[in-house]
Amino acid sequence: MSETGGQNILQLFLEAGPAAKAVLGTLVLFSLASWSIIVGKLWSFSRAGSATRTFLGHFRKSRKFADVLSICDSCEASPLVGIFRAGYAELDQQVKAGREVAPADTSRLFVKSFDSIERALERAAGVETTRLSKSMSFLATTASATPFIGLFGTVWGIMSAFAQISATGSSSIVSVAPGIAEALINTAAGLVAAVPALIAYNNFNGELKRIRSEMRDFALEFLNLAERHFT
Numbered sequence: 001m002s003e004t005g006g007q008n009i010l011q012l013f014l015e016a017g018p019a020a021k022a023v024l025g026t027l028v029l030f031s032l033a034s035w036s037i038i039v040g041k042l043w044s045f046s047r048a049g050s051a052t053r054t055f056l057g058h059f060r061k062s063r064k065f066a067d068v069l070s071i072c073d074s075c076e077a078s079p080l081v082g083i084f085r086a087g088y089a090e091l092d093q094q095v096k097a098g099r100e101v102a103p104a105d106t107s108r109l110f111v112k113s114f115d116s117i118e119r120a121l122e123r124a125a126g127v128e129t130t131r132l133s134k135s136m137s138f139l140a141t142t143a144s145a146t147p148f149i150g151l152f153g154t155v156w157g158i159m160s161a162f163a164q165i166s167a168t169g170s171s172s173i174v175s176v177a178p179g180i181a182e183a184l185i186n187t188a189a190g191l192v193a194a195v196p197a198l199i200a201y202n203n204f205n206g207e208l209k210r211i212r213s214e215m216r217d218f219a220l221e222f223l224n225l226a227e228r229h230f231t
Contacts, residue, residue, distance in 0.1 A: 020182040023153035024189055027146055031193040034142040037135045038200045044077075045207050048132065051078035052214065059084070065091065065225075079128035079211060080218050086124030087222050090117045095230070111230040114223060121219040129212060136204055143198035150190015157183030 055075040062068050065088050072081050094111045111117070157180065 019156050020153055020186060023149060023156070023186050026149055027153075027186070027189040027193045030142050030146050030149075031189075031196075034139055034193065034197040034200070037139060038196065041136070041200070041204050044132070045204070047077040048079060048211070051075040052080055054078075055080050055084075056218075065229075079125075079132060079215055082128045082131075083121055083124040083215055083218060084222065086120045087117055087219070087226070090120040091226055091230070111226065114227060117226060118219070118223060121222060125212070125215045125219060128215065129208070132211060133208055136201060136208075139197045139201040139204070143194050143201055146193040146197070147190045150186045150188075150193075153186025153190070154183040157186060 052075075055071060055078045058071045058075075059068050059080075068084060069088070072085060075081050091111060094113065094116070097112065
């Protein structure tokens with residue numbers, strides 16, 4: 001955008017009425033908040049993906065569940081870590097309970113209920129999904145609400161233009177230009193706020209679905225390994 005164009009837009013904003021400024025200010029706040037969420041989510045999903053690859057590599061090489069605990073702290077960003085910890089905690093609790101019942105038999109370790117472990121894994125997956133989807137609803141709200149906020153500003157600008165025509169008795173471009181300018185700026189601002197939020201929300205939602213599938217696969221893998229070792 002040229003310097004002249006930027007000055008013209010700034011001048012139009014400064015000359016706009018209170019309603020138009022309020023609408024523009026609201027749209028700017030929505031836009032800034034949504035962009036901060038977008039940047040944060042990009043970083044969060046990137047860290048989660050990198051940590052998941054590292055964690056899975058270590059998990060599949062380890063012979064014991066206890067060996068995996070050593071890498072959990074360094075892969076904290078991965079949602080699989082939370083699932084593993086929940087499953088391991090339930091598994092360890094059942095093994096300890098079995099030892100208390102039959103302390104003399106230490107040759108084998110038994111698990112009483114794999115259904116309980118599965119429920120623990122599902123609860124942990126829900127917690128991780130909630131954590132990863134945090135603030136995404138604001139992107140959806142921005143994408144759906146800001147065009148209508150901009151439309152309100154557009155209607156208000158057109159009303160101002162007609163009011164100016166009524167007051168001056170002139171329909172020349174000079175008399176209606178301020179109101180039309182307010183209308184166009186609010187329309188553009190609404191779209192500028194909505195489009196990036198909509199694109200980001202759809203992309204993040206697709207990434208979240210992929211991670212959910214990854215978590216389900218990991219939970220099944222965890223259960224299969226537990227059944228092989230403790231039955």
